[in-house]
Amino acid sequence: MPVDLHTIPSSPDSVRSARFETLVLPCLDAAYNLAHWLARDHADAQDVVQEAMLRALRYFDSFHGNDARVWLLAIVRNTYYTLRTKAPQDSLHESLDEEAHPLVDDGPSPETLTLLAVDVGTLQLALECLPSPLREVLVLRELEECSYKEIAAITGQKIGTVMSRLARARERLKVELTHRPKEVRRHDV
Amino acid sequence: MTCDDAQLLVHAYLDDELDAAQSAAMARHLQDCAACAASYGIHSRLRKALAQPGLYHRAPDALRERWSPTQTVAGSALPTPFRPRRAPLAYAMAAGFAGALLLTSPAWITALRQRGAESNSVVAEAVSSHVRSLQARHLMDVVSTDQHTVKPWFEGKLDFSPRVKDLASEGFPLIGGRLDAIDGRSVAALIYKRHLHVINLYQWPTDSLATAQPEVQRHGYTVIRWTAEGMRYIAISDVSAADLKQFVLAFRNDAGTPP
CATH class of the missing domain: 1.10.10.10 (Winged helix-like DNA-binding domain superfamily/Winged helix DNA-binding domain)
Incomplete structure (x- = not known):
């Protein structure tokens, strides 16, 4: 995974989390909506989104696209299907x-x-x-x-x-x- | 265009995903063919029905809170026009400004409370108490630049004896004291000045040794918290963060004045 982000050396973590907050967090509703419709259950949907957000945070460096919502929704979808352990x-x-x-x-x-x-x-x-x-x-x-x-x-x-x-x-x-x-x-x- | 083609393309047509030529051909076909037009009508009604907001599941608050950033929530909840100015303010302006802040306060105080953390609610209380104190005639219960007048004034009003120091020599003259309430208990508030700015210093006894983050910015105010000798202190002001730090250092280090 390339980690060649042009981050400011002083505080790459804060820059990274600020980017995550501005790009990914506004998509939380979209993520939950998709998860809820896939899981058809309130609690399961929360689990899916929680796990998907953790994955998104972990792999955020690999996000180079310009549409965070599409990126996050793909993660939510994959998370749901893997969590369900049913292809x-x-x-x-x-x-x-x-x-x-x-x-x-x-x-x-x-x-x-x-x-x-x-x-x-x-x-x-x-x-x-x-x-x-x-x-x-x-x-x-x-x-x-x-x-x-x-x-x-x-x-x-x-x-x-x-x-x-x-x-x-x-x-x-x-x-x-x-x-x-x-x-x-x-x-x- | 045949009806078979139309049945296939009606969805892309609905979704505006056809190119101009196909789109025009589709429109012509729908004009001529009643059956396809009816199908189109049903599906566009179905689309409208699916757009009902009741079908959209928004993230529950618990989830949202878990992922809301620690610092930015309060800041973004505050409408930008009310961001405090840092320039020196005359008293009247300060009071008017405090009023403006108060107008918005239900929004940001709620936003602060939502985060739940105990220390944050204390800071929020300190901020709102500071703002309240700037309103006309709320600033001081005892007006005196003499610590030996201010300190005895608190006797019998509090279940502890607050540390009172005059820091005029450091550029922070004591101008009075006040009873206030923070975190559900009575606390001593000392009022200092820095040029035209007001600094509120709250103190009350505490058992905990834990000192949270020493300095936070809230709505343009700087808040510095510390614990020393069984006392919890919160200093808050709209002076620059550096000035408030200097004030805190002066208060903590001023060994010359007896507590």
């Missing part, structure tokens, strides 16, 4: 299963109109139902407002993959939102 590929199977049963796009239906009045609680549940590769891409795009390029950098995927995942995630979310009430209704009857 993201595992949950990919969920979405691959889904591909075996392609979604039927039946155009605008009475159900889709209910999307108009989607409340936060329903959306939260629907998002949490998505497999994590689809959930993370939606969270990064819609909640963090990352560009495709930034999402590609965070997840280590090609932009084409990001595009197709995002399309799949949105279709899947739409299905979750429109079909769920129908099932509930069926149970009611």
Whole structure:
């Protein structure tokens, strides 16, 4: 790891921590938001962010980019998957299963109109139902407002993959939102 | 553009990730094709729904506190227009300025308290007490440049006998004393002057030998803390840090005056 930062010899540590404070600390909300959506649990999310911030501090010298948020979010994502000791590929199977049963796009239906009045609680549940590769891409795009390029950098995927995942995630979310009430209704009857 | 293409590109179109040519082709297709336009409408509504702030999980305070920098929080919480001036101030100006600081004080006192550390809250109390003392007629309970008037004045008002010294020969004339409260107890406050600046020196008995960081800067005030002979001291002023250090040295080293 190159440690050729042009730091002032007198107090490299204070310069380093000041840089960390101004660049990385403002991204704490973004880090927690992603961690929370990945872990889907308050306490786990805090653990993930705590660990990710420690890693960020440890490897801060290797940060030469210009977007600390993208850098930190990539660390949060990696931390989550390593802490879970379960590779993201595992949950990919969920979405691959889904591909075996392609979604039927039946155009605008009475159900889709209910999307108009989607409340936060329903959306939260629907998002949490998505497999994590689809959930993370939606969270990064819609909640963090990352560009495709930034999402590609965070997840280590090609932009084409990001595009197709995002399309799949949105279709899947739409299905979750429109079909769920129908099932509930069926149970009611 | 076919509908299949449109289904593929509608998301990139929503996200403004298409180049100009594709974007224009997409817009034309949406004008002509009702089905694709409907799909576009649903997804853009879904996007809006996802933008609801309730879905965004902000970092909890506990986490934020754990990672908030030790020094910069209080400084950044203070709006810049109220940063104290270091130039010599007339009394009236000082009082007016103190009032301005007080207006902002709920913000920064809370910010200081949030950090929780005991010593920090003591410093915060000292700062706010100093600011309060600069308001009209709050500065002194006993006005005297004579230590032999000031010291007896505290008798019966405190459960200890404060050390009182006149440091006029060092350029810090004693101008009076005051009862104050810090850290939930009554303390002695001695008031010294340096040119037009006021220095408040708080003291109270302590058991601890621990001396925290000797000098901190808070909102333009310099605060120096030390412990000597069972007494805890806090000196605070808007004089320069070097001047306040000189004052503390003078107070600590002045063996000529009996305690």
